[in-house]
Structure formats: structure tokens, C-alpha cells
Amino acid sequence: MPPAPLWTPSAARIARSNLAAFAEAAGPARTTDGGVDYDALWRWSVDAPQAFWPAVWRFGEVMADVRADGTMWDDVVVGLERMAPPDPELGPRWFTGARLNFAEHLLRHSGDRTAIVFRGERGDRRTLSWDALRAEVARMRAALAAEGVGAGDRVAGFLPNVPEAMVAMLAAASLGAVWSSCSPDFGVKGVLDRFSQIAPVVLVCADGHAYAGKRIDSLGRVRDIVDAIPSIRRVVVVPYLGEAVDDAAIAGIRGAAMWRDFTAPFERATLAFDRQPFDHPLYVLYSSGTTGLPKCMVHGAGGTLVQHLKEHLLHVDMRPDDVVFYFTTCGWMMWNWLASVLAVGATIVLYDGAPMAPRPDALWTMAQEEGITIFGTSAKYLALCEKEGLAPARTHDLAALRTVLSTGSPLAPASFDWVYTNVKRDVHLASMSGGTDIVSCFAGGVPTSPVWRGELQARALGMRVAVFDAAGQPVVDEPGELVCTMPFPSMPVAFWNDPGGAKYHAAYFETWPDVWRHGDWCTLTTHDDGSPNGLVITGRSDATLNPGGVRVGTAEIYRQVEQLPEIVESLVVGQDVGDGGAVDTRIVLFVRLRPGLALDDALRARIRAQIRDATSPHHVPRVIVQVADIPRTISGKITELAVRAVIHGRPVTNSDALANPEALALYRDLPELRM
Secondary structure, three states, X not given: OOOOOOEOOOXXXXXXXXXXXXXXXXXXXXXXOOEEOHHHHHHHHHHOHHHHHHHXXXXXXXXXXXXXXXXXXOOOEEOOOOOOOOEOOOEOEEOOOOEEOHHHHHOOOOXXXXXXXXXXXXXXXXXXXXXXXXXXXXXXXXXHHHOOOOOOOEEEEEOOOOHHHHHHHHHHHHOOOEEEEEOOOOOHHHHHHHHHHHOOOEEEEEOEEEEOOEEEEOXXXXXXXHHXXXXXXXXXXXXXXXXXXOHHHHXXXXXXXXXXXXXXXXXXXXXXXXXXXXXXXXXXXXXXXXXOOOOEEEEEHHHHHHHHHHHHHHHOOXXXXXXXXXXOOOOOHXXXXXXXXXXXXXXXXXXXXXXXXXXXXXXXXXXXXXXXOEEEEEHHHHHHHHHOOOOHHHHOOOXXXXXXXXXXXXXXXXXXXXXXXXXXXXXXXEEOEEEOOOOEEEEEOOOOOOEOOOOEOEEOOOOOEEEEOOOOOEOOOOXXXXXXXXXXXXXXXXXXXXXXXXXXXXXXXXOOOOOEEEEEEEEEOOOOOOOOOOEEEEEEHHHOEOHXXXXXXXXXXXXXXXXXXXXXXXXXXXXXXXXXXXXXXXXXXXXXXXXXXXXXXXXXXXXXXXXXXXXXXXXXXXXXXXXXXXXXXXXXXXXHHHHHHHHOOOOOOOHHHEOOHHHHHHHOOOHHHOO
């Protein structure tokens, strides 16, 4: 008997979904007696983008200048046949002639309902109503304008995930300025590698942040950052740690002022929005930087807005009465994604600190106390919850919870099981995948379709996603490269300092002309019951292993290894062995064990048996090594490429992009890896 889905939405849930309403408006071919024909809706969205994206615009009630003839734009898209790279003349360009403002949409709501809830690991809590948020943004906007900040200027944030970060971003966007942020756990070089490229004129920072019970000062690093970036003419300091920060504490920082002093002269400021062209720069986001200087990806205001409205309204089914949380820092694109939830009118919950401090169940306790309806996190966090033996379904009241979102890395099948067993039976679990490159998702949730174990539910609407084999041919039910073969509005409008688009082209389009190669190794699945094509992502294709010429996705190994109770986390790489024409790759697995445990032959045998029995002999590591720590990027992703460089004696070109660069030393000159 074929397996059954883990969850199927009720008829009532389907009927009241935003997706059903959108599909009905799109035409009867996209609806069925039971609800939504998602495959038909997806095909229409990619076959008729000139009709689909205006439908998203109308459904999301996008505001823009209206011309005398009643129109808001000239062409929906120009240069649809040309994907790489965007060209001012040739395209692709979306909604040409449209003028809008991103912040205007996020602040379209007013009143005393709660817009933002802030929670910190130390127990602190703050709220901002819609009216209070609008007033804060108005003051900050006026203060920035008084400093001469205008359209195209860069405002940078070096902040914990506090409300002031949202306020500063919205104020900058209201002026047409460009926002870019890093989390405060970045070292000075990591910040300089990013901000020095874009030359910000204002830096918004905090005096420090808290993590896992530690209070960490930021002002020393801020002083070094400002000294190294001459374009910064004003520094605005948020007193976050709770202690008085006087003028003496910031006296050595050029142009520094406390937030309250910076905005105080503008107490009576009124909110305004400067509308700009659809593709006017909104954000600069950064690649991880583990293989060189981070790439600066410029995202446009209009493309980010319509893409996020589509995802929030249609794929996640958000509503104004939702309370939406995503565990993120200001240095991960999910912060930008969470900010856009304000456009729906829902309440967003910001959390700063370690996810399992002061107790492992801290975030689930917060979910209960705040009545969170949509809980977003990383695949790694859900795996750690399972390792900790948490069962919030039994220990917490999660009656309000309707949806769990996961991204950052492939969600293991065991984590699907854990959510439905230990969080809630009737919950929409949506594993999503996309990235900083598109500030959105290529694939994710469908609230009207079943959830299958280990799968992302479907390709996102408007995204012509396929899986290509080595010959560049589309395949189904076979592993290959995730690609997108048609432009979409949230493609970067440019890379910073990339005249002619050479860096942009090299990042995505060198393998196949006019085809976006995203770098994920995955399989497009089929289901006999009519469920939409799902996706199983098995790792980054640039980290894909190739023992004996057989391609192996790293996630396939992680899924098996991390089911063993002794193992906290793992990392797998390929090591080149042999010489001359006989070079091959052997799989090396590094494991971090629970405190007090040691790797022995018996555990090695169990690990190998687990992998062999659930995958294939090709997946079995030749070498298994115990390590005390696993290096990861500041956004929390393990960094296989950096470890692979270390074990081959090559330099790691930008270890400042790592949260724990000292961990790399654990992998140098290991006797187990000598040939």
C-alpha cells in the first residue's frame, strides 16, 4: 500500500483559504469541486505571467500612482524571453512605469491593534501598536531626511532583532533609501566586508546584545567599523542592554547620537512616502562570503513586495488576525521576509537571543503566551527539539497554532514526523526553499494540498522551476539541479559594483544560457493521488559528493545519521584521494556527540548500517571522525565547503563569515584523514 500523506487540509480550511479565493478569481480551470487544482493554477501562473502577476497585484491591493487613463503601469514585463542578467534596455523588467513605495504598504494599517511584539531571552517584552509604529517611523524618517538621506542612499543596520531595526528600515524605505543589515554577532571584518562595499551614510546600531545568557558589547566594534568606512556620517545608537548609555560611552564614535536624541526634535513629524519606480533598490543582501568577499545582491522594492504578498497570502494563508513569528536575525533574509508580513496587517513577533535559552522550550513557551498562529524556524531548530526530547503538544497550549514553517536547510523526514507527533496533528507544516539570492522561495507550502513526508509541497506560483540532468534536460523522479527557466519579479535588480553584470551572470547563468541554476540538488516528485509535484532537496549541488562517479546529496546522509540518539549534529564532505588519473572521492563524516560520549567501533558500525540500510552503499562514509564543534555561518548554516578546504590544506578565504571560525582548527591535519 502506498504511503499516506501526513496531513490533509479539511474541506472547510480549503474553502476559506486565500488560495481558493485567488484560484476562483483566476478562473474555473484552477478550481475543482473539492477546492483548488494547484497544478493547473501553477501551470497558468508560469504559462501566462502577464496575467498572473497583475492578479497578485490586485489580490494584494498594491498601491501605486494612477495615471490619467486609470492605469498604474505600462507593461507587465519586458524581455520575458531574456533571463540573464537584467538589462536596463532588454529586460527582464517588471511593471514598467509603475511608481510605488514599499514602506507605504507595510504601514497601510493604523489603530491600536498590535503590530509588533518583541521578546528577548532575558524575559523582556515590548509591544508597538500600529499607530505607535507609524509615529516611530515618522520621527525616524524626519531625522534621516534632516541628515540629508534621500533616494538611493544606503542606511545600514548592525542590530539585534529589535523593533528599532524594523523602524529604521521602514523609515529608510519611506524615503527611497536602501536598507542593509548585519546581525551583531558579526566580527568587525565580516561587517566591513559587507558594508564597506555599499558605502552607507548612516549606521544604526545597538550598544550590545544578549545570547545564551551572555551580555555582549557592540560599541567597541562599532567604533572600528565607523573608523574604517569614511562614508558614514551619522551613527544612531539603540540602548538595548538595559543599562544607561551616556554620551561618554559613545564619545569616541564619529557622528554618534543616541536614538532618543536623534529623533527627539521630530516629535510632531508626519508620515510620508516617496514613490519610486518598481525596480528601485530597497535592500542589499549578501551571500555567505565563505568562499570570498560576499556578493552584494540588490533587491527592488516592487519585486520584493509582490513576491512576498504572493507567498504570505497564497502559500502561507496569512490574515490580519494572525500572529506570525520567525526565528531569525537581522543578518538572514528571513528577517526581510518577516517584515513584509506587516503588509498583510498581521502582528509580527520579534525574538532576540538563543533559541533554547534560558530553557530548551523557550520558543514554544513564547508561542503559547503570544498566541502565535504561524511559527517559523529552521530545520536545524526542529531537529534540536527532537534531540532534546521536547513534546510541546503535551507541555504547552498550542491551540492557536495553525502553521509551522521551516527553511534554511532541507527538513529531514524524521522532523516531519516529530512535528506531527509532538507539536500538533492538525497543522500545516510547510518546508520552504529559496534564498537570499531571490529574497523569497522557489518552492514551499500549499495550504490546500496534502503534506507528504520529507517533501516540499510544490513549486511556488509564478516560478517556472524544473530539475535538470547533466545534459540540461528536465527530469522527474530523478535527482538533478534545481533551475528556474523564466524570469520572476524578485530576481536581484543588480549586484552592487558589477558593471555589465559579470558577477551576476557568473553566479547563476554560466551552466545553461538564460537558465537560473540555483545550486540545489533535488528531485521533483509525483503522486498518484493528484497531489502537486513536490520537491525533495538533498543538499547544495556544489557540496554534492561524487564517490566512484555516483552523485550523493549530503542531506541524504544527514537525515540518517542524525536519527541516532548519540549524535547531536554532523557534517559530511568529500575528500580527494589517489593521484594522477586515479583520483576519487571518499566520503568523510564528522559527528558531534552528546556530552560524555566517545566515538567507538560499535557506534561507527551502527552509523554505517543506518546509512546503508536507508540509502545505498554509495552513501556510506569511508571515514567517521568525532569533533567537538561544527563550523557554521552566522546565519546558522553548516559550512561544508570551508571544512572541505581545510582538510585539503587550502585556505578559507573569509573565515569572518563564520559564527565560530575557531572550529576550523579542529579539522586541520587529522591523522584519520591521512592517506
